[in-house]
Amino acid sequence: xxxxxxxxxxxxxxxxxxxxxxxxxxxxxxxxxxxxxxxxxxxxxxxxxxxxxxxxxxxxxxxxxxxxxxxxxxxxxxxxxxxxxxxxxxxxxxxxxxxxxxxxxxxxxxxxxxxxxxxxxxxxxxxxxxxxxxxxxxxxxxxxxxxxxxxxxxxxxxxxxxxxxxxxxxxxxxxxxxxxxxxxxxxxxxxxxxxxxxxxxxxxxxxxxxxxxxxxxxxxxxxxxxxxxxxxxxxxxxxxxxxxxxxxxxxxxxxxxxxxxxxxxxxxxxxxxxxxxxxxxxxxxxxxxxxxxxxxxxxxxxxxxxxxxxxxxxxxxxxxxxxxxxxxxxxxxxxxxxxxxxxxx
Amino acid sequence: xxxxxxxxxxxxxxxxxxxxxxxxxxxxxxxxxxxxxxxxxxxxxxxxxxxxxxxxxxxxxxxxxxxxxxxxxxxxxxxxxxxxxxxxxxxxxxxxxxxxxxxxxxxxxxxxxxxxxxxxxxxxxxxxxxxxxxxxxxxxxxxxxxxxxxxxxxxxxxxxxxxxxxxxxxxxxxxxxxxxxxxxxxxxxxxxxxxxxxxxxxxxxxxxxxxxxxxxxxxxxxxxxxxxxxxxxxxxxxxxxxxxxxxxxxxxxxxxxxxxxxxxxxxxxxxxxxxxxxxxxxxxxxxxxxxxxxxxxxxxxxxxxxxxxxxxxxxxxxxxxxxxxxxxxxxxxxxxxxxxxxxxx
DNA sequence: GCCACGTACGACAACGTTGTCGCAGGGGCG
DNA sequence: CGCCCCTGCGACAACGTTGTCGTACGTGGC
Numbered sequence: 159x160x161x162x163x164x165x166x167x168x169x170x171x172x173x174x175x176x177x178x179x180x181x182x183x184x185x186x187x188x189x190x191x192x193x194x195x196x197x198x199x200x201x202x203x204x205x206x207x208x209x210x211x212x213x214x215x216x217x218x219x220x221x222x223x224x225x226x227x228x229x230x231x232x233x234x235x236x237x238x239x240x241x242x243x244x245x246x247x248x249x250x251x252x253x254x255x256x257x258x259x260x261x262x263x264x265x266x267x268x269x270x271x272x273x274x275x276x277x278x279x280x281x282x283x284x285x286x287x288x289x290x291x292x293x294x295x296x297x298x299x300x301x302x303x304x305x306x307x308x309x310x311x312x313x314x315x316x317x318x319x320x321x322x323x324x325x326x327x328x329x330x331x332x333x334x335x336x337x338x339x340x341x342x343x344x345x346x347x348x349x350x351x352x353x354x355x356x357x358x359x360x361x362x363x364x365x366x367x368x369x370x371x372x373x374x375x376x377x378x379x380x381x382x383x384x385x386x387x388x389x390x391x392x393x394x395x396x397x398x399x400x401x402x403x404x405x406x407x408x409x410x411x412x413x414x415x416x417x418x419x420x421x422x423x424x425x426x427x428x429x430x431x432x433x434x435x436x437x438x439x440x441x442x443x444x445x446x447x448x449x450x451x452x453x454x455x456x457x458x459x460x461x462x463x464x465x466x467x468x469x470x471x472x473x474x475x476x477x478x479x480x481x482x483x484x485x486x487x488x489x490x491x492x493x494x495x496x497x498x499x500x501x502x503x
Numbered sequence: 504x505x506x507x508x509x510x511x512x513x514x515x516x517x518x519x520x521x522x523x524x525x526x527x528x529x530x531x532x533x534x535x536x537x538x539x540x541x542x543x544x545x546x547x548x549x550x551x552x553x554x555x556x557x558x559x560x561x562x563x564x565x566x567x568x569x570x571x572x573x574x575x576x577x578x579x580x581x582x583x584x585x586x587x588x589x590x591x592x593x594x595x596x597x598x599x600x601x602x603x604x605x606x607x608x609x610x611x612x613x614x615x616x617x618x619x620x621x622x623x624x625x626x627x628x629x630x631x632x633x634x635x636x637x638x639x640x641x642x643x644x645x646x647x648x649x650x651x652x653x654x655x656x657x658x659x660x661x662x663x664x665x666x667x668x669x670x671x672x673x674x675x676x677x678x679x680x681x682x683x684x685x686x687x688x689x690x691x692x693x694x695x696x697x698x699x700x701x702x703x704x705x706x707x708x709x710x711x712x713x714x715x716x717x718x719x720x721x722x723x724x725x726x727x728x729x730x731x732x733x734x735x736x737x738x739x740x741x742x743x744x745x746x747x748x749x750x751x752x753x754x755x756x757x758x759x760x761x762x763x764x765x766x767x768x769x770x771x772x773x774x775x776x777x778x779x780x781x782x783x784x785x786x787x788x789x790x791x792x793x794x795x796x797x798x799x800x801x802x803x804x805x806x807x808x809x810x811x812x813x814x815x816x817x818x819x820x821x822x823x824x825x826x827x828x829x830x831x832x833x834x835x836x837x838x839x840x841x842x843x844x845x846x847x848x
Numbered sequence: 849g850c851c852a853c854g855t856a857c858g859a860c861a862a863c864g865t866t867g868t869c870g871c872a873g874g875g876g877c878g
Numbered sequence: 879c880g881c882c883c884c885t886g887c888g889a890c891a892a893c894g895t896t897g898t899c900g901t902a903c904g905t906g907g908c
Contacts, residue, residue, distance in 0.1 A: 162649065162650060162652055162666050163650075163651070163652045165652060166571075166651060166652035166653060167652070168629075168651075168864095170863090170864055170865085171864065171865070172864080180887080180888085181887070181888045181889075182864090182865080182866095182888090183865095183866080183867095183887075183888060183889080183890095184886085184887060184888075186865065186866060187866095187886095187887085190866085194885070194886060194887075195886070195887075196885090196886065196887085199886080199887080211651065213623065213626055213627055214627060214864090214865080215566075215627070215629060215863090215864055215865070216627045216628050216629070217562040217563075217565060217566050217573065217628065217629055217863095217864085217865090218562075218566050218863075218864035218865040218866090218893090219864080219865055219866075220562060220865090220893095221560075221562050221563050221566060221863095221864080221865070221866095221893050221894065221895090222864080222865045222866045222867080222892070222893050223865080223866065223867090223893085224866080224867070224893095226511075226893090228562065230607070230628070237593065238589055238592050238593040238596060239586075239589045239590045239592075239593035239594075240589075241584075241586065241589070241788075243589075244583055244584045244585075244586070244588075244589035244592075245584045247583050247584070247589075247608065248582065248583040248584035248610065249584075251583060251608065251609060251610060252610075255609075258624070260607050260609060260624055260625070260628065261607065261608055261609065262575070262605050262606065262607055262608075263592065263596065263606055263607075263608040264596060264600075264605060264606070265593065265596060265597075278558065279603070279605055280605070281558055282558055282559060282560070282561045283561050283562065283575070283605065284513075284560060284561070284562055304507065305507060305508075306508070306511060306513075306556065307507055307508040307510060307511035307512070308511060321507050419789065419792070422792065423792060426792065426794075442788065442789070443586075443787065443788050443789065444764065444787070444788065444789045444790075444792075444793070445789075447764070447767065447768060447771065447789075447793060448789070448792060448793065449771075449794060513894095515893090515894055515895085516894065516895065517894080525857080525858085526857070526858045526859080527858090527894090527895080527896095528857075528858060528859080528860095528895095528896080528897095529856085529857060529858075531895065531896060532856095532857085532896095535896085539855075539856060539857075540856070540857075541855090541856065541857085544856080544857080559894090559895080560893090560894055560895070562894085562895090563863090563893075563894035563895040563896090564894080564895055564896075565863095565895090566863050566864065566865090566893095566894080566895070566896095567862070567863050567894075567895045567896045567897080568863085568895080568896065568897090569863095569896080569897070571863090
């Protein structure tokens, strides 16, 4: 039977000091390994702390300390249950742990009001810095927080204001590369399906697509570019519409993983999965187990997270060098669906 | 150009008080909406706080406050990038937000030493409570923390000590149900593939499998029960071994999603995916897009998370009623792979 | 006109910790 | 033997906030 006390009572330095027969300050010195205490005293204090189960109160410590560190980082993403966001959080956490820093995680659901609220919450807890996946729309709140001196790194989407670090991936270049590969396989009619246009990455990937078309000398067809798709359903409808065209595309580039899934679903339903080539931006679990396995542009999420954490932690350490805009290369993972030739006509 | 100050300087109540020409205590009253301040004074203080960009310091507040709340919850899972863990975190966060509570997230990697360390870190920040997915092995550290009065809820795996809430799913019952369904489809040789036996859920699901066999009047075959599989590779080898048996099983029950994936991979490689029935425990993304779509036992992760958060938050509010062991029902999602008949012999 | 009472505020201490300073004692050096 | 410095420790204040209590003042009843 676990004996659970009615109220949680944490021993303080005062208690440890009393038991060890020394002053509070001496306890502080021992706990923080500051030296200036005799070996016997250190021993006594350690024993007293141990026997009382003393644990330093980090809130009080950070309040009094001159550097004001809370050893806590805020991570503000769109949706913690999204695999990308989760992997990012994990990578930040792992890097932060090295510095004994913990992570306050929250979802802003791509809503700037909620984002502001969460940002306030984090600031109220005096986090040492924040890693933010900016919600689409005005970044005034982020800029405001930043202008107060809060170390901040934007991930996935860059800041629209200056003096702030960011970590993004090669959205445009990799999209172009995907399109060029489709063109190299002989496709002359390549469709584009993109997500919400308010999101920076959607725009970048669309531009990359257009650049790829241009570079391959292919003409741009209005009816083959579907933007601002929200959710799997919209993607499915769009793909169905494309395939029903009298001159249907022979290849599809999807700019987001949910859209890729929607496209694949429609192709499977029609039995055209080996007839229409498909490359998607962003990897997803089991993409390699479908038939055909899906060729994707894969972001290096762990590296993105680690880089972001590195940046914010070094800013916290006082690094005042100019803002860094790190770009982590994405990789084209060829699995089959992007290596289909167009039907011989 | 964003003007970023060299050092972060947050205004305090003292500053607000000076600007508004009132005492610090009055500022405190206004900020906390405690009343006892004249309308004009409230107005002046609000204006002063606004113009200075004042934000209350929650650390200082929680230090001084009588209830000692930090409005922060710890969530300690195995791996934040695992979809199950991420969904759980998300659900807890969403529920916590209602109470203006933030979530400190950390991964213990199923390592009790790391778990202890993270638990210490959380305790040092004086979180109001913790939601823990217990690492396998001795739960001494958890029990110790619990015995100090920290509100705690275990998720996914129950406590081995008393007086502590938990939220789990119907591991045994749902496993049995899966096996019974396979039997109902005429399968008389059903194999089992399970994960690490140190993990409670693995054991429960194995027991459920055995119960199902017994209930269906099927005999247990030693060579068809593979336990303690670590990772996808091990699962693949085990499945390959099973299928090579002279009397190979006609149906497989996999007790964990990675194992399900491994099994499916082998079946696909051999082209037997329509010949051997498969039911997996735990849903995974795209399970419905494979051919055949995978029948799974799906846990209601959001509900598990919400329930856990509800419990820990009510304990924090002072609920001292006996420990609750909530069991959230899992659901058999029939998609095809579990509804295959054995080859007519 | 007196007292009782309620309201609006401020002074002060305290939460648990750390930075500053000061003091006692010992040892080295001239 | 006197001086200084170094080491080991403690007293005290302060971080930003809130709980307690006191005080001034206005209001109402007799």
